[in-house]
Amino acid sequence: MRMSKLVGRTIKETPRDSELPSHKFMLRGGFMRQYSAGIYGILPIGMRCIAKIEKICKEEMNAVEGQEIRMPCTATKELWEETGRYQTFGKDMMKFKDRHEKPMVLNPTHEEPVVYLARTEITSYRQLPVMMYQIQSKFRDEPRPRGGLIRLREFTMKDAYSFHANEEDLKQYYDRVYDAYNRFFKRTGCKNFVSVMSDNGLFGGKYSHEFQMLAPTGEDKLITCPHCKYSANEEISTSPFVIKKQTEVSMTKEHTPNAKTIELLTNMLKIPAEQTAKAVMFQTLEGVPVISFVRGDLEVIDKKVRTLVKSEVVTATHESIVKAGAVAGSTGPIGLNLNECYVVIDHTVAKSNNLATGANEKDYHYVNFNLERDFLSKLTESEKKKVIIGDIAAAREGDPCPNCNSSLKETRGIEIGNIFHLGTKYSEGMECTYLDQNGKKQYPIMGCYGIGITRLLPAIIEESHDDRGPILPLPISPFEIHFCVLNRKENIIIEKSEELYQSLTKQGLEVLMDDRDEKPGSQFADADLMGIPFRIILSPKTYAEGCVELKYRDNRSEPRKVKLEEIENILLSEIKDEYRKYNSL
């Protein structure tokens, strides 16, 4: 390919609103352009990267006996109503009406469409296990699209769905996909990625993992143990925490004017945050208040609350707070109206003694509150049913590991893939059955497996760039060789560059030749912005020595002069070695 003809111009200035390095470089390097919020077009060099990612992805999916299919982007409302998700997806699902006023949706994921197929195509245990996958556009009307291709409203995803006769078979297959994902990410050049346990969703299955690219700019907080193998998304992270047992002392009610936050309260009472119980107030989608309590130094994870109350939860409205009998700024367990609300109490509150907590009375808090003594023991049987004690706090850097008690680490990541045990939620929800050996109807047990194809490219650039641009791994680089031809005013340079370009191309090498009349500095800056790993430079000076200069985008070694007659073999051999390196990881 000749750079003079390449669609996608490089940009010197940093584009507005591009905070992430990948976002900035992908715009500046001409990998993509924005159409509107969260909607991008992929330009030729970006598309070459993505096509390579897709190819490797298909190879790995085929290697675990995946069968490629193509499901539509659009679906009827009825299909999504079968599982109730037409409602629960809310505004994230893009909806429209067709010419006959029939309500339709743009599929945000494909569990429902794939079970629709399985329902007619999978009828016997003999067909199981089976996995179907596709690489297809997905649509999610994100409230806050960001980071270029990181969080889009329309994106390309590889999604796969497996069907099994029993849990053991699913677990085995899940582990095979887990390994395939590791291979896939390594083959595409990902370096610092981890798999962490992740949230299963409200009615999700028993286990799930996210693959996360470690990056300080990542949206997800991860909690990992450097000692054992524990690693989890913060959303499901857990810790026994450090709890100092104290002897219970009598509870008193204190006047605490304006102490509406834990910080103000602890300053006033001269106690540490660990000595308080903090309220965080939610409500279910039906509007039932859910008042949660956690030790004052910790944070509540809403998804954990959701799992315990078995319903989606959102932040409580003022109305809900009043209905629950809570007083904002002074909320505590004592005095809540348990006929009207749920109370969810974290383990840390249950295990600690002598906490300060709200009195549900403006400007008053209780001090030396003890959960069992001052609250639980005083409830009626029916009130007790509204109280849930469980794990709703997020672990933090330094907290003890739930497995081995070592000190946990906090880090950030970009989710690049996920694998889920789905169980029979969708097969049951949509009456998808097969006949087992005994001719009895059974629901297949499902797993699902996603990879954010368009997100992977910026995620890789996040971990692999310098201040001049991306440093792309060879397997996903748009070209293998960036060929800078300097000072094309001399005919011999044009002639020799054409000769070399033709010769390399004939060998099957992918060469981007900079055939523009640009100054060296400008050519090099553009080459840096494209991130191609191997670079050769032909100029009157190198030609006078019968050489080209060979450089590496990642500066793995110093640039060196290579004889014109040797460069082809050297490139062929180094590039071959490099591919071998990735494929044997």
Next chain:
Amino acid sequence: MRMSKLVGRTIKETPRDSELPSHKFMLRGGFMRQYSAGIYGILPIGMRCIAKIEKICKEEMNAVEGQEIRMPCTATKELWEETGRYQTFGKDMMKFKDRHEKPMVLNPTHEEPVVYLARTEITSYRQLPVMMYQIQSKFRDEPRPRGGLIRLREFTMKDAYSFHANEEDLKQYYDRVYDAYNRFFKRTGCKNFVSVMSDNGLFGGKYSHEFQMLAPTGEDKLITCPHCKYSANEEISTSPFVIKKQTEVSMTKEHTPNAKTIELLTNMLKIPAEQTAKAVMFQTLEGVPVISFVRGDLEVIDKKVRTLVKSEVVTATHESIVKAGAVAGSTGPIGLNLNECYVVIDHTVAKSNNLATGANEKDYHYVNFNLERDFLSKLTESEKKKVIIGDIAAAREGDPCPNCNSSLKETRGIEIGNIFHLGTKYSEGMECTYLDQNGKKQYPIMGCYGIGITRLLPAIIEESHDDRGPILPLPISPFEIHFCVLNRKENIIIEKSEELYQSLTKQGLEVLMDDRDEKPGSQFADADLMGIPFRIILSPKTYAEGCVELKYRDNRSEPRKVKLEEIENILLSEIKDEYRKYNSL
């Protein structure tokens, strides 16, 4: 691949509402399933065919220096308003509102999105010519989806757009793509396809061609000359027709009670239809009546009327007819209110003498009407401006060829591709410019090039099937070899079949092994439904002779016994020859 695990079951019965053979066989063979009207999912064997079509398509597009990109499926209303097509696409365009109530569309084609990219990325004449293409989902809310993948509401298309500095350069590139299309269709196994001249659209460019698969079930009527190279979609077909000159005689007004159709009128007057001028009434989108006249034996093509009046036209309402001063059933040129309507008169009416035509008076017609004498010569200058004489009739089987006067043929086709000269309609409409050698702003001249990827598979099956199923050309067949293993109760048969399967697969051959415990008849029927070109059969009987049976789906030669030790080499060599045949076409 083992058939026991293949997703997509075969169906014995002919599915309801499947009229076309391809539709029926693609459902029965498990190539696809319907989700809702015009929305299908592609099952694994269908997907394997389509993936091969896409691969060949990319090779041919890359060979004409196409640069692959990926534009989004969604776009803002604003983008489509730049060219006015947000309105003119009407209900064929699927529209929705996002979570912020912003109006959005699902792109039915990508001229607007591609010019959006070109506007920022193509800035200098040095970059021209350039071509961008993608393979992507398109959305058109067809009022009458039909024929399975033939006419979908969501379909996969390869669309390409080229940009040029001058007409000559576009013409040269257009011809290259024309050749690439011919190669592509031949390489995918299309046999009876033709290119015909086609309609350019209202503001379209100067020339365009459709590639049509000849098929009696095709939706498009084609007019071709067996003698010269003339071939056109009926929509733009033309003929001088056979016109018998007569001596003009005096016009009379006749009472023609209830003679509201040409048939009733000719019966009553005992004249041939050629001796009449028939009215067909349209109106513009703004509601201006357009009354057209054609010789009574011919049909009016609305797209030709549209081109002459330079506005989209639809069938006239009763109101329009009254406004024009026309009387339905007795409409003629004389007495129309030319201040309120356009009159479009076909050449055949202008050239014929002594026609019968309506008197714009209930139950009355003129006989021996002569256009110049009885109508045109009596008009004022301003009235004359409302009369357009041109070519609005469709040629028919037997009419003279406009080029060579031979007798034209009528045939039917399925449109499988099209190439268009677009001119500067979109670049001007969207202010997309580049700087020429003199630093002057210019609008690039565009061409566009489409291939209906998902439609091509059924189109090929339409021309290539027997009464048992599709006969797929090797390059797009889901597998190369269908391997039927009969009577698997004998262990040695299982063992030998596994051995052969492994060995063929290791050679890189694509084998679908029927490893199910199905009766021979059922296995063969399923194999016929999948249409794979090479078939081998291993049974206790053939094994006893140390053989397999080798068959061809297209029955090119008789089935024959081949020694087990020879089958691999024979298949390798025959399959290699077969590919060579397609690639050298």
